[in-house]
Amino acid sequence: MNEKLEQLKTLLAELTDMDRTLAVVGWDQQVYMPRGGAEDRGNINSTLSAKVHEMATSKELGDLLEALKPYAETLDPDSDDACMIKRTAYDYERASKVPTEHVAEFARVTTLGQSAWEEAKEKDDFSIFRPHLEKIVELRREYAGFFKPYDHVYDPLLQDFEPGLKTADVQDVFGKLRPEQIKIIKAIKDRPQVDDSFLKTSYDVKGQEEFGVEVAKAFGYDFNRGRQDVSVHPFTTSLGIDDVRITTHYYPEHVTTAMFSTMHESGHAMYEQGISPSLRRLPQATGASMAVHESQSRLWENLIGRSKAFWKRFYPRLQKIFPAQLANVSLEAFYKAVNKVEPSFVRTEADEATYNLHIMLRLELEIALMEDSLKVKDLPAAWNARMHEFLGITPPNDRRGVLQDVHWSGGMLGYFPTYALGNLVSAQIMEKMKSQLSDIDGLIEDGRFDVILGWLRENIYRHGAKFEPQELVQRVTGTKIRPEPYLAYLSKKYSDIYGF
């Protein structure tokens, strides 16, 4: 059995290397590829994805998994090897349902789709992106079909990012969440509003970069094993345990955008950098799921980065970098401004009270596209109508509306719900961490992020994807994903700020 286990590990090492290759190629595509390179890159992605898929569904791999099944049952179910075999079998079964031709075609179409989306966003012209998105939705519907029978056509997409979760589960959680969040938003609306005009003047990009890097380093993001670049849409990608990169996007007239995006992506990146080296070149050398991943980006961005304690420590630094803009703004005023609640067009810039509504909007649209009850041509109108229904505002253009996110261009339907779930999990984890580390605010104010990072590494990061996401959440927090801690966090924070 040992020999077969070694064979399995060798296959998985090669498969992981090829997956990382896709990550290198994808990073380059979003960060530095000249636009002219899209066609060549589409071919590269297509061929590479097909190779990866062939390896992931090879008979050799299937036979090894079959042969190792009885052995796996003799192992401690919490052991690395048992978890590896279980996870690999799960991935293998899913991948085997999808023909390689589909994978190759999807890779080509989404590569061209991303370039088209970038151009469409730049020119604020949905029609440039529309035929690409139509093809992508068609392919996603075909993809879902490979997983029949399913409870819901959206399930297979969702489960690519959130193993084990069903559309009905998400709808159930969102159903509880939505009225409560709307209550909070209403309570805030009745109170005197916060002034954040000083955040929207002009902030030199170099100063923004300096501050962002300083915070990321203070958090514990290791620049020797990573780097930060600029891309249209910020993201994190792991090119290996020791090469985890983040990107951001600077707006001179919106100082908070890059700042919080850097904290957000640092959270993702510290998760990946914190994975145990013993998982190197194994498929578990990644986050447990996107919701768990998002719980970390949102924890560092919001629960830490938008806390009073954080700004007690870092506001003097920011004032020093931007004296003209901030010297006369008090800590209290600044803290309130970065937590201002206001319906807004762009998800990544949304406050914590309205953020999840952006996600719910996307979930409804994605489900409608998948059910074919909404056509891509009607998507901009449907977007705007839902924005008005959910947040009472109408985007001035598609750039800040239906074209704002990168996800659909990359075919990542099914991804958005994990952002909202991540918010919920972040609060569950923070609750647990507070019960064990007592004075979190004190640690933040003292810059002892190493203690916080250490706790997260020990309890979450080092495990990578060893455990199923729901199981990991259960192990760490004692319950499955639930909205109560997040709602309690929001209520407490905003009643303090807005006084209700």
Added chain:
Amino acid sequence: MNEKLEQLKTLLAELTDMDRTLAVVGWDQQVYMPRGGAEDRGNINSTLSAKVHEMATSKELGDLLEALKPYAETLDPDSDDACMIKRTAYDYERASKVPTEHVAEFARVTTLGQSAWEEAKEKDDFSIFRPHLEKIVELRREYAGFFKPYDHVYDPLLQDFEPGLKTADVQDVFGKLRPEQIKIIKAIKDRPQVDDSFLKTSYDVKGQEEFGVEVAKAFGYDFNRGRQDVSVHPFTTSLGIDDVRITTHYYPEHVTTAMFSTMHESGHAMYEQGISPSLRRLPQATGASMAVHESQSRLWENLIGRSKAFWKRFYPRLQKIFPAQLANVSLEAFYKAVNKVEPSFVRTEADEATYNLHIMLRLELEIALMEDSLKVKDLPAAWNARMHEFLGITPPNDRRGVLQDVHWSGGMLGYFPTYALGNLVSAQIMEKMKSQLSDIDGLIEDGRFDVILGWLRENIYRHGAKFEPQELVQRVTGTKIRPEPYLAYLSKKYSDIYGF
């Protein structure tokens, strides 16, 4: 037969895509990879190279080539398909001699080698690089062994870059070249020397970049299908016909380094960008050989970029960017300075009269390493002794001596001779071009680089690697590679400048 031909093209398209993937990964490694990523990247390169090698030596490919042989013989030997089958069969035969394990190991070792070399160069400490280079030389000797019987152990390495060429051919050409170049150097030594001190003051990097990009664009390098970044050692790489990238390296105290490196790499890049789109995703979508490639980089860098006509056009621009440094320097004085002949330590900064001696030094050392008559541990001393013998100077440190070039760290033994051969070919091509375009100097002075680029595209670039290099040189210039035109060019240029 048509069906088999289509099958062959499909296999070659996938193989080319995978090769381009290696180029993406390699570009990233040299330009942006954090140092911590070396181990992960070694694994990626190893697995990817092994996959490429498996594809390049697959039974399916071999059977198709075998089946298509009789058909190829019925084709016009100059047709694209006939050339493709011939070239593919050549590549297949060579690749099939090498075991995949060797390829995987070599990729891993050279990835780690490159990181070690970067560190060794930075710290000026050969001992950091030594064990890596020892392993690399050992692997290169093993590699050569797969090609037994050979005339010379160095032949298989050379032929990776220069199909059809033998070590004896190179030694023969170099044997003719060396005494003539030494004569020119001696004649120059007896004349009043040129002052270039104003080139070595302080030149703002931003201004250097502005000038370099302006020249590259004027030449015809298409930034929509490429980009320029910074790396330790400048290089060009093709990630696809429409994504051909260059790098450079700025030294504030050496304004000419980045300037001529950008022209050099632009020459390489315009070659790749000029390949006919009909060759996309075929192995011929690359230069004919490294010597032909170097002929183009050196043609744009030296025969054009160091000409009086070029500076008549561009010197006023450079003076405008650097008025403090150059306002009081005449065109004549500047032209002489950028053509100053002086024994120097660093190959990439060497003038045209001494450049080939740097290559001859490397060739001798590489041959000695391959013959095992020189040990890696004795390499720095051997380098310094030969520098003294060839150029009469001794490097102040290994940074500017044995550690200066990237090539050995990447395992590229056999590459250097192509630089000198490229010089020879550049003069042959220029001679021919002059006979057809009459007033080349006038075109350069008027900035009509489009006419020059058009001629080169028509006669050389569009063909890619369709023809064997010696055959291409013969077709374009009427003869095989020969030293006379280059020596005539050097004599004329330097007798004008130095008055002998």
